[in-house]
Amino acid sequence: MTFAEIIGQDEIKNHLQSALQQKKISHAYIINGEAESGKMMMAEAFAAALLCEQHGIESCGECKSCHQLLTHNHPDVRYVSAPKVMEVREQIVGDMVVKPYSSEYKIYIVDHAEEMDAAAQNALLKTIEEPPAYGVILLLVNNDQRLLQTIRSRCVTLNIKPLRNEQIKTRLMQTYQLPDYEAEVLTAFAQGNLGRAVKLTESEAFSEARKDVIRISSKILNTNDAEVITLAKEYQSKYPVRIKKTADKEDGTKGASEGDASNEPITLEEFLDLLVVWYRDVLLYKASQKANQIIFSDALAQIRTQAAKLDYESLEWIIKSIDKTKRQIHSNVSGEIALDSLLLSIKEK
Ligand SMILES: [Zn+2]
Numbered sequence: 001m002t003f004a005e006i007i008g009q010d011e012i013k014n015h016l017q018s019a020l021q022q023k024k025i026s027h028a029y030i031i032n033g034e035a036e037s038g039k040m041m042m043a044e045a046f047a048a049a050l051l052c053e054q055h056g057i058e059s060c061g062e063c064k065s066c067h068q069l070l071t072h073n074h075p076d077v078r079y080v081s082a083p084k085v086m087e088v089r090e091q092i093v094g095d096m097v098v099k100p101y102s103s104e105y106k107i108y109i110v111d112h113a114e115e116m117d118a119a120a121q122n123a124l125l126k127t128i129e130e131p132p133a134y135g136v137i138l139l140l141v142n143n144d145q146r147l148l149q150t151i152r153s154r155c156v157t158l159n160i161k162p163l164r165n166e167q168i169k170t171r172l173m174q175t176y177q178l179p180d181y182e183a184e185v186l187t188a189f190a191q192g193n194l195g196r197a198v199k200l201t202e203s204e205a206f207s208e209a210r211k212d213v214i215r216i217s218s219k220i221l222n223t224n225d226a227e228v229i230t231l232a233k234e235y236q237s238k239y240p241v242r243i244k245k246t247a248d249k250e251d252g253t254k255g256a257s258e259g260d261a262s263n264e265p266i267t268l269e270e271f272l273d274l275l276v277v278w279y280r281d282v283l284l285y286k287a288s289q290k291a292n293q294i295i296f297s298d299a300l301a302q303i304r305t306q307a308a309k310l311d312y313e314s315l316e317w318i319i320k321s322i323d324k325t326k327r328q329i330h331s332n333v334s335g336e337i338a339l340d341s342l343l344l345s346i347k348e349k
Contacts, residue, residue, distance in 0.1 A: 001044040001070070002058055007167050007194060009042065012158045016046050017057040025050065025105070026156045027131040030113075032144040033160025035242075035267065036195030039140040042160070043109045044069065047077055050136065051103045065103060075101035082112035085119040093127045096135045105134050113139035114146035121148045128154045143330050162192020176201050188295050189277060199264065209239070209266040213274045214299045217282075220347045221309055228347050232340045239271040241329060268339065269326055276322050282306045283315045314349040321345060 003013045012031075019025055029046075031039045048059035048069045059066050068074040080091050092108050100106040110116075116124070128137060128151065137155075141147060144157060165187045171194060172183040178201065190197035200206045216231055266274075281294045286307035291300055310318075325342040 001041050001048055002061065003045045003049070004058060006038060006041055006045060007171060008163045009038070009160060012042060012160070015156075015158065016042075017049075020049055020057045025136060027135055028128045028137045028139070028155040030139045030141060030144050030147065030152065030155045030157040031160065032141050032157055034142050034193060035269070036199060037160045037162075037193050038195055039160060040109070040111065042158070043138045043140060046138070047074075047107045047109065050105050050107065051076060076103045076106045078106075078108045080108060080110045082115035083110065083120055085117070085123050088116065088120045088123040092137070093123060096127060096132060099132075100134050103134075105136050108135070108137045109140065110137065111140045112142075114141040114143050116147075118148065121151050125150055125154075146331075163194055165192070168192070168194050168197050172197055172201060185295055189274065191273065196270070203264070203266070205264070205266045209271055209274055210296070212238070213271070213278045214296065214302055216343070217275070217278055217306060218302055220343060221306065225344060225347065228343050229340060232343050235271065236268070236339055239266055239268040241268050269329060272322050272326050272329075276319055279315055279319050279322070282310065283312070283319070286310075286312065286315065310349075317349060318346050 003017065006013065031042055033039050045059070048061075048066055049057060051065045051069065051074065052059040053063040053065050054060040059069070061070075065074065069077060072079070078091060078095060080087060083091060092110070096106060096108070098106075124137075125148075127135070131137070139147070139151075139155065144152060168190055169183045169187045172178050172186060173180065176183075176198075178186070186197050186200050189200055212235065216235070219231060220228060277295055281296050282303050284293055285291070285303050291297060294300065294303060296303060321342060325338045328338050
Protein backbone atom coordinates (compact mmCIF):
# COMPACT_ATOMS: atom_id res chain seq x y z
CA MET A 1 0.00 0.00 0.00
CA THR A 2 1.33 3.42 -0.97
CA PHE A 3 0.07 6.94 -0.37
CA ALA A 4 -0.33 7.31 -4.12
CA GLU A 5 -2.87 4.48 -4.18
CA ILE A 6 -5.12 6.28 -1.70
CA ILE A 7 -7.67 8.57 -3.28
CA GLY A 8 -8.05 12.02 -1.72
CA GLN A 9 -7.02 12.63 1.92
CA ASP A 10 -4.31 15.04 0.75
CA GLU A 11 -4.16 16.78 4.11
CA ILE A 12 -3.25 13.58 5.96
CA LYS A 13 -0.86 12.42 3.25
CA ASN A 14 0.92 15.78 3.25
CA HIS A 15 1.22 15.74 7.01
CA LEU A 16 2.67 12.23 7.14
CA GLN A 17 4.96 12.69 4.17
CA SER A 18 6.42 15.90 5.49
CA ALA A 19 6.98 14.12 8.82
CA LEU A 20 8.82 11.42 6.88
CA GLN A 21 10.85 13.98 4.99
CA GLN A 22 11.89 15.89 8.08
CA LYS A 23 12.31 12.69 10.10
CA LYS A 24 9.98 14.13 12.71
CA ILE A 25 7.82 11.15 13.44
CA SER A 26 5.42 11.36 16.36
CA HIS A 27 5.18 8.39 18.64
CA ALA A 28 1.42 8.20 18.58
CA TYR A 29 -1.17 8.97 15.94
CA ILE A 30 -4.93 8.69 15.99
CA ILE A 31 -6.43 7.95 12.58
CA ASN A 32 -10.06 8.91 12.97
CA GLY A 33 -12.75 8.01 10.43
CA GLU A 34 -15.84 5.92 9.96
CA ALA A 35 -15.86 2.22 9.06
CA GLU A 36 -14.46 1.39 5.59
CA SER A 37 -13.10 4.91 5.15
CA GLY A 38 -9.55 3.70 4.60
CA LYS A 39 -7.95 4.05 8.03
CA MET A 40 -6.06 0.76 7.68
CA MET A 41 -4.85 1.70 4.19
CA MET A 42 -3.52 4.98 5.51
CA ALA A 43 -1.84 3.27 8.48
CA GLU A 44 -0.22 0.70 6.21
CA ALA A 45 0.94 3.28 3.67
CA PHE A 46 2.61 5.20 6.50
CA ALA A 47 4.10 2.06 8.05
CA ALA A 48 5.40 0.94 4.65
CA ALA A 49 7.10 4.28 3.99
CA LEU A 50 8.49 4.45 7.50
CA LEU A 51 10.07 1.00 7.26
CA CYS A 52 11.04 1.00 3.57
CA GLU A 53 14.74 0.47 2.96
CA GLN A 54 14.77 3.40 0.53
CA HIS A 55 13.83 5.83 3.33
CA GLY A 56 11.76 8.05 1.05
CA ILE A 57 8.40 9.68 1.63
CA GLU A 58 6.74 6.82 -0.22
CA SER A 59 7.40 3.08 0.06
CA CYS A 60 9.22 1.55 -2.92
CA GLY A 61 7.16 -1.65 -3.04
CA GLU A 62 10.26 -3.59 -4.04
CA CYS A 63 12.50 -4.00 -1.01
CA LYS A 64 12.34 -6.80 1.53
CA SER A 65 10.58 -4.61 4.08
CA CYS A 66 7.89 -3.59 1.59
CA HIS A 67 7.28 -7.23 0.65
CA GLN A 68 7.04 -8.27 4.27
CA LEU A 69 4.55 -5.51 4.93
CA LEU A 70 2.41 -6.36 1.91
CA THR A 71 2.11 -9.96 3.07
CA HIS A 72 1.50 -8.90 6.68
CA ASN A 73 4.70 -10.62 7.70
CA HIS A 74 6.79 -7.69 8.80
CA PRO A 75 8.58 -8.51 12.06
CA ASP A 76 8.44 -4.88 13.19
CA VAL A 77 4.74 -4.28 12.57
CA ARG A 78 2.21 -5.51 15.11
CA TYR A 79 -1.52 -5.65 14.48
CA VAL A 80 -3.76 -5.50 17.52
CA SER A 81 -7.54 -5.23 17.42
CA ALA A 82 -9.78 -3.78 20.14
CA PRO A 83 -7.39 -4.87 22.89
CA LYS A 84 -8.43 -5.55 26.47
CA VAL A 85 -6.15 -4.40 29.26
CA MET A 86 -4.16 -7.66 29.35
CA GLU A 87 -3.62 -7.52 25.60
CA VAL A 88 -2.44 -3.91 25.84
CA ARG A 89 0.06 -4.96 28.49
CA GLU A 90 1.33 -8.01 26.63
CA GLN A 91 1.06 -7.11 22.96
CA ILE A 92 1.94 -3.42 23.12
CA VAL A 93 3.51 -2.25 26.39
CA GLY A 94 5.52 -5.41 27.03
CA ASP A 95 6.34 -6.04 23.41
CA MET A 96 7.62 -2.54 22.75
CA VAL A 97 10.46 -3.06 25.22
CA VAL A 98 11.96 -5.48 22.70
CA LYS A 99 13.94 -3.57 20.05
CA PRO A 100 12.93 -3.69 16.39
CA TYR A 101 14.15 -6.73 14.53
CA SER A 102 15.23 -5.26 11.23
CA SER A 103 14.18 -1.60 11.06
CA GLU A 104 14.54 1.75 12.71
CA TYR A 105 10.97 1.63 13.97
CA LYS A 106 8.55 -0.75 15.56
CA ILE A 107 4.96 0.02 14.64
CA TYR A 108 1.77 -0.95 16.45
CA ILE A 109 -1.42 -0.69 14.42
CA VAL A 110 -4.34 -0.81 16.85
CA ASP A 111 -7.61 -1.32 14.97
CA HIS A 112 -10.94 -0.53 16.70
CA ALA A 113 -8.97 1.33 19.36
CA GLU A 114 -12.14 3.13 20.45
CA GLU A 115 -13.27 -0.14 21.97
CA MET A 116 -10.52 -0.11 24.55
CA ASP A 117 -12.10 0.43 27.95
CA ALA A 118 -10.67 2.92 30.43
CA ALA A 119 -8.41 0.29 32.00
CA ALA A 120 -6.95 -0.67 28.63
CA GLN A 121 -6.43 2.98 27.67
CA ASN A 122 -4.78 3.76 30.98
CA ALA A 123 -2.46 0.80 30.51
CA LEU A 124 -1.39 2.35 27.20
CA LEU A 125 -0.93 5.84 28.54
CA LYS A 126 2.58 5.55 29.93
CA THR A 127 3.86 3.94 26.74
CA ILE A 128 2.40 6.79 24.71
CA GLU A 129 3.98 9.32 27.08
CA GLU A 130 7.44 7.79 27.21
CA PRO A 131 7.93 5.38 24.35
CA PRO A 132 11.33 4.13 23.25
CA ALA A 133 12.70 6.14 20.31
CA TYR A 134 11.68 3.46 17.82
CA GLY A 135 8.09 3.01 19.04
CA VAL A 136 5.19 4.26 16.89
CA ILE A 137 1.56 3.59 17.81
CA LEU A 138 -1.25 4.11 15.30
CA LEU A 139 -4.70 4.10 16.90
CA LEU A 140 -7.45 3.50 14.33
CA VAL A 141 -10.78 4.74 15.64
CA ASN A 142 -14.24 5.36 14.24
CA ASN A 143 -14.93 7.92 16.95
CA ASP A 144 -11.99 9.60 18.66
CA GLN A 145 -14.26 10.99 21.37
CA ARG A 146 -14.35 7.52 22.86
CA LEU A 147 -10.67 7.79 23.70
CA LEU A 148 -9.73 9.38 27.02
CA GLN A 149 -8.72 13.01 26.84
CA THR A 150 -5.34 12.03 28.33
CA ILE A 151 -4.73 9.75 25.34
CA ARG A 152 -6.00 12.22 22.76
CA SER A 153 -3.87 15.06 24.08
CA ARG A 154 -0.71 12.98 23.58
CA CYS A 155 -1.45 11.87 20.01
CA VAL A 156 -1.49 13.58 16.65
CA THR A 157 -5.04 13.23 15.36
CA LEU A 158 -5.59 12.72 11.63
CA ASN A 159 -9.20 12.98 10.50
CA ILE A 160 -10.25 11.01 7.41
CA LYS A 161 -12.51 13.23 5.31
CA PRO A 162 -15.38 12.06 3.14
CA LEU A 163 -14.45 11.94 -0.55
CA ARG A 164 -16.23 13.98 -3.17
CA ASN A 165 -18.90 11.96 -4.97
CA GLU A 166 -17.11 12.51 -8.26
CA GLN A 167 -13.93 10.87 -6.91
CA ILE A 168 -15.86 7.79 -5.82
CA LYS A 169 -17.91 7.54 -8.97
CA THR A 170 -14.86 7.75 -11.20
CA ARG A 171 -13.07 5.03 -9.24
CA LEU A 172 -16.11 2.72 -9.38
CA MET A 173 -16.46 3.18 -13.12
CA GLN A 174 -12.74 2.64 -13.73
CA THR A 175 -12.10 -0.26 -11.40
CA TYR A 176 -15.38 -2.12 -11.66
CA GLN A 177 -16.44 -1.09 -15.16
CA LEU A 178 -19.80 -0.06 -13.78
CA PRO A 179 -22.12 1.86 -16.07
CA ASP A 180 -22.58 5.51 -15.25
CA TYR A 181 -26.04 5.08 -13.76
CA GLU A 182 -25.12 2.23 -11.44
CA ALA A 183 -21.98 4.01 -10.22
CA GLU A 184 -24.14 7.04 -9.48
CA VAL A 185 -26.52 5.04 -7.29
CA LEU A 186 -23.76 3.36 -5.30
CA THR A 187 -21.96 6.67 -4.87
CA ALA A 188 -25.09 8.18 -3.40
CA PHE A 189 -25.32 5.38 -0.86
CA ALA A 190 -21.65 5.49 -0.01
CA GLN A 191 -21.77 9.07 1.31
CA GLY A 192 -18.17 9.95 0.67
CA ASN A 193 -16.79 6.58 1.77
CA LEU A 194 -14.97 4.74 -1.03
CA GLY A 195 -14.50 1.56 1.01
CA ARG A 196 -18.20 1.37 1.54
CA ALA A 197 -18.93 2.00 -2.14
CA VAL A 198 -16.64 -0.87 -3.11
CA LYS A 199 -18.19 -3.13 -0.53
CA LEU A 200 -21.66 -2.33 -1.82
CA THR A 201 -20.59 -2.90 -5.42
CA GLU A 202 -19.58 -6.46 -4.59
CA SER A 203 -22.28 -7.21 -2.09
CA GLU A 204 -25.30 -9.46 -2.42
CA ALA A 205 -26.22 -8.47 1.11
CA PHE A 206 -26.64 -4.93 -0.15
CA SER A 207 -29.38 -5.73 -2.62
CA GLU A 208 -31.07 -7.79 0.09
CA ALA A 209 -30.83 -4.81 2.47
CA ARG A 210 -32.41 -2.56 -0.16
CA LYS A 211 -35.40 -4.89 -0.28
CA ASP A 212 -35.63 -4.92 3.51
CA VAL A 213 -35.68 -1.13 3.61
CA ILE A 214 -38.61 -1.05 1.20
CA ARG A 215 -40.33 -3.78 3.18
CA ILE A 216 -39.96 -2.22 6.62
CA SER A 217 -40.96 1.27 5.53
CA SER A 218 -44.15 -0.12 3.98
CA LYS A 219 -44.88 -2.33 7.01
CA ILE A 220 -44.50 0.58 9.42
CA LEU A 221 -47.42 2.30 7.74
CA ASN A 222 -49.65 -0.76 7.54
CA THR A 223 -49.22 -2.94 10.58
CA ASN A 224 -49.39 -3.10 14.38
CA ASP A 225 -46.67 -2.58 17.00
CA ALA A 226 -46.15 -6.28 17.62
CA GLU A 227 -45.32 -6.94 13.99
CA VAL A 228 -42.95 -3.99 13.86
CA ILE A 229 -41.12 -5.39 16.90
CA THR A 230 -40.93 -8.81 15.25
CA LEU A 231 -39.39 -7.24 12.17
CA ALA A 232 -36.98 -5.21 14.30
CA LYS A 233 -35.81 -8.43 15.96
CA GLU A 234 -35.30 -10.10 12.60
CA TYR A 235 -33.23 -7.18 11.31
CA GLN A 236 -31.16 -6.96 14.47
CA SER A 237 -29.75 -10.41 13.89
CA LYS A 238 -29.40 -9.78 10.18
CA TYR A 239 -27.62 -6.43 10.55
CA PRO A 240 -24.97 -6.58 13.26
CA VAL A 241 -23.75 -3.40 14.93
CA ARG A 242 -20.23 -4.30 13.95
CA ILE A 243 -18.61 -6.93 11.78
CA LYS A 244 -16.07 -9.11 13.48
CA LYS A 245 -12.83 -8.94 11.53
CA THR A 246 -10.48 -11.87 11.09
CA ALA A 247 -8.89 -12.49 14.47
CA ASP A 248 -5.26 -11.61 15.02
CA LYS A 249 -2.80 -14.43 14.99
CA GLU A 250 -1.11 -15.37 18.26
CA ASP A 251 2.13 -13.63 17.39
CA GLY A 252 0.33 -10.45 16.49
CA THR A 253 1.92 -10.17 13.07
CA LYS A 254 -1.02 -11.19 10.91
CA GLY A 255 -4.71 -10.67 10.71
CA ALA A 256 -6.71 -7.49 11.01
CA SER A 257 -7.20 -7.52 7.28
CA GLU A 258 -10.31 -6.07 5.72
CA GLY A 259 -11.39 -9.52 4.51
CA ASP A 260 -13.46 -10.34 1.48
CA ALA A 261 -15.94 -7.50 1.32
CA SER A 262 -18.39 -9.31 -0.92
CA ASN A 263 -19.23 -11.83 1.79
CA GLU A 264 -19.61 -9.36 4.59
CA PRO A 265 -23.02 -8.62 6.01
CA ILE A 266 -24.41 -5.10 5.93
CA THR A 267 -24.00 -3.42 9.32
CA LEU A 268 -26.84 -1.85 11.24
CA GLU A 269 -25.34 1.56 10.55
CA GLU A 270 -25.32 0.90 6.82
CA PHE A 271 -28.86 -0.37 7.02
CA LEU A 272 -29.87 2.87 8.72
CA ASP A 273 -28.03 4.84 6.02
CA LEU A 274 -30.14 3.05 3.44
CA LEU A 275 -33.25 3.88 5.41
CA VAL A 276 -32.29 7.57 5.39
CA VAL A 277 -31.77 7.46 1.63
CA TRP A 278 -35.20 5.89 1.32
CA TYR A 279 -36.97 8.58 3.33
CA ARG A 280 -35.04 11.31 1.49
CA ASP A 281 -36.38 9.78 -1.71
CA VAL A 282 -39.92 9.88 -0.33
CA LEU A 283 -39.42 13.49 0.73
CA LEU A 284 -37.90 14.46 -2.60
CA TYR A 285 -40.70 12.80 -4.52
CA LYS A 286 -43.33 14.45 -2.34
CA ALA A 287 -41.80 17.84 -3.05
CA SER A 288 -41.14 17.44 -6.77
CA GLN A 289 -43.50 14.66 -7.94
CA LYS A 290 -40.64 13.69 -10.23
CA ALA A 291 -38.85 10.37 -10.43
CA ASN A 292 -35.61 11.43 -12.08
CA GLN A 293 -33.65 12.13 -8.90
CA ILE A 294 -34.93 9.16 -6.94
CA ILE A 295 -32.24 6.69 -5.88
CA PHE A 296 -34.62 3.80 -5.17
CA SER A 297 -35.92 4.14 -8.70
CA ASP A 298 -36.97 0.49 -8.78
CA ALA A 299 -39.51 1.11 -6.01
CA LEU A 300 -41.34 4.11 -7.35
CA ALA A 301 -44.80 2.72 -6.56
CA GLN A 302 -43.99 2.35 -2.85
CA ILE A 303 -42.36 5.78 -2.78
CA ARG A 304 -45.46 7.33 -4.29
CA THR A 305 -47.71 5.63 -1.72
CA GLN A 306 -45.59 6.69 1.22
CA ALA A 307 -45.21 10.24 -0.08
CA ALA A 308 -48.98 10.51 -0.10
CA LYS A 309 -49.37 9.16 3.43
CA LEU A 310 -46.59 11.03 5.24
CA ASP A 311 -46.50 14.80 5.66
CA TYR A 312 -43.33 16.93 5.39
CA GLU A 313 -42.99 17.37 9.10
CA SER A 314 -43.12 13.62 9.77
CA LEU A 315 -40.61 12.87 7.04
CA GLU A 316 -38.13 15.37 8.35
CA TRP A 317 -38.66 14.08 11.86
CA ILE A 318 -38.07 10.49 10.71
CA ILE A 319 -34.82 11.37 8.94
CA LYS A 320 -33.58 13.19 12.04
CA SER A 321 -34.56 10.26 14.27
CA ILE A 322 -32.62 7.80 12.14
CA ASP A 323 -29.54 10.01 12.37
CA LYS A 324 -30.02 10.21 16.11
CA THR A 325 -30.21 6.42 16.35
CA LYS A 326 -26.95 6.18 14.41
CA ARG A 327 -25.29 8.46 16.94
CA GLN A 328 -26.69 6.37 19.81
CA ILE A 329 -25.16 3.26 18.29
CA HIS A 330 -21.83 5.11 18.09
CA SER A 331 -22.05 6.01 21.75
CA ASN A 332 -22.61 2.35 22.47
CA VAL A 333 -26.35 2.07 23.09
CA SER A 334 -27.25 -1.51 22.18
CA GLY A 335 -28.35 -1.87 18.57
CA GLU A 336 -31.37 -3.85 19.68
CA ILE A 337 -32.85 -1.16 21.90
CA ALA A 338 -32.02 1.53 19.35
CA LEU A 339 -33.73 -0.19 16.41
CA ASP A 340 -36.83 -1.18 18.41
CA SER A 341 -37.49 2.31 19.64
CA LEU A 342 -36.68 3.93 16.31
CA LEU A 343 -39.12 1.80 14.33
CA LEU A 344 -41.87 2.18 16.92
CA SER A 345 -41.48 5.93 17.04
CA ILE A 346 -41.59 6.15 13.24
CA LYS A 347 -44.75 4.10 13.35
CA GLU A 348 -46.35 6.48 15.82
CA LYS A 349 -45.73 9.34 13.45
ZN1 LIG B 1 10.64 -0.47 0.13
